[in-house]
Amino acid sequence: LLLLSLASLAYLLCQNVAQLVGARVLHGLAAALVMPASLAYMGELSPKGKEAGHMGLFNAFFFGGLAAGPLLGGGLKDLWGMRSSFITMGVLAFFAFLVTSLALPHDRPWGGPRTMPHWRSLLRKRPLVGVLLIRFCFSVGIGITWTFLPLLATGRWGLSGSQIGLLISLNVLTAMLLQVPSGFLSDRLGKKGFVLVGGGIVALCLYLIPWSRSFRELLLLNLLFGISGGLSIPALMGILVEEGKDLGGMGTVMGVTVMVHSFGMFLGPIFGGLVVDQIGIDGAFQAGAALSLVGVLGFWGLYRRGQRG
Known part of the structure; x- marks a missing residue:
């Protein structure tokens, strides 16, 4: 700081x-x-x-x-x-x-013993790998949306800068308002379901964005996008905390998560740009939707196998 x-x-x-x-x-x-x-x-x-x-x-x-x-x-x-x-x-x-x-208290005395999990121990935790996979796929989708939604909105629908700003702000505001109630609710009802529902909504919204015909429809899709983040992000972070406590390396787990998120945000515009050059701007959102769906299915499979193990 x-x-x-x-x-x-x-x-x-x-x-x-x-x-x-x-x-x-x-x-x-x-x-x-x-x-x-x-x-x-x-x-x-x-x-x-x-x-x-x-x-x-x-x-x-x-x-x-x-x-x-x-x-x-x-x-x-x-x-x-x-x-x-x-x-x-x-x-x-x-x-x-x-x-x-x-x-803020020290998490441990200065000079005290430090335990740090090995990278291989992180990869052996299938629920953790599932969370990192879906977080990466979501981040790529967000990178695509924040880069190409303004271009699509301006070129196809002629939206103003304030309308585009409202679309993105509504997404963030909705996700913010749902974080606390959704988080505590997922603690009671099960985190996996919230992640799967939220991830499914992300994929659906990305796929439908190019099919929108008006500002009102885009507004509704961005509202749903915000709801998906409000449902899935607290549950994902809750799973990360559980895995971090189990490994005894919370800082390592969170550091890897932030790195994966940042890498996905970095690759999103590049990946989307390559798709746009080949098949057009609609294809960027459809590719983002497909990648998000891969993340959801990958998380579901890895998390289920990890729980059985």
Whole structure:
């Protein structure tokens, strides 16, 4: 968090493209340090049997920050200029650093023994591999949607920038509102079912996007997209917490998960672009739907075999 606050202020000192790239690298490094550790802390603090609910609470705040950030940054820019947005970002990160330093207990004494599961032990956990597979496939689908939905909406339906922004914001807002109730409900009713239903909705929405004929239909599909994330993400994170506790390496499990998610988001636009070049923009969404379905079926098979084992 301290590095994140410094990276935020580094943007103010940039005079050329090379310096801006350096600030972005520093920012990315800071985020890569914060996210796995935050998820691991929340996972270790989650009571047994309530993992998905507590991870849903974490995700709700995370999605809330994603939704509020652009609004706050844009408002500050309009009122006091671009510099005020970066200064505020740095101040908030430094405040989080102080709160974390003072209020968050150490997960183990400094210099105490560290146990770290071997990579092969991660791969032997079939439920964990299933979660990573479906998370990767979902991330590719999200990358395709965020890249090509604005192009499709502008070129085919002539939607305005505000309408496109509403589509994406509705997706994030719906997922945020469902994180906590869906998480605690999946703890009671079973996490696997929530993942399968949510994953099926993702595949269906991706397939139907090119067939939409109006802004209203796109709005409905993005609402369903948000519902799918609200159903599946807390349950997936709950399974990850269970597996992390069993392995004794929560940080490793969460780090691998964040890496897989980021890699999927990175590959999504590239994969979608290759498909667009070959068969058109509709094919990118259909390929994303097929990949999401592969993720759902792969998760179902691996999770079921892991539970039997």
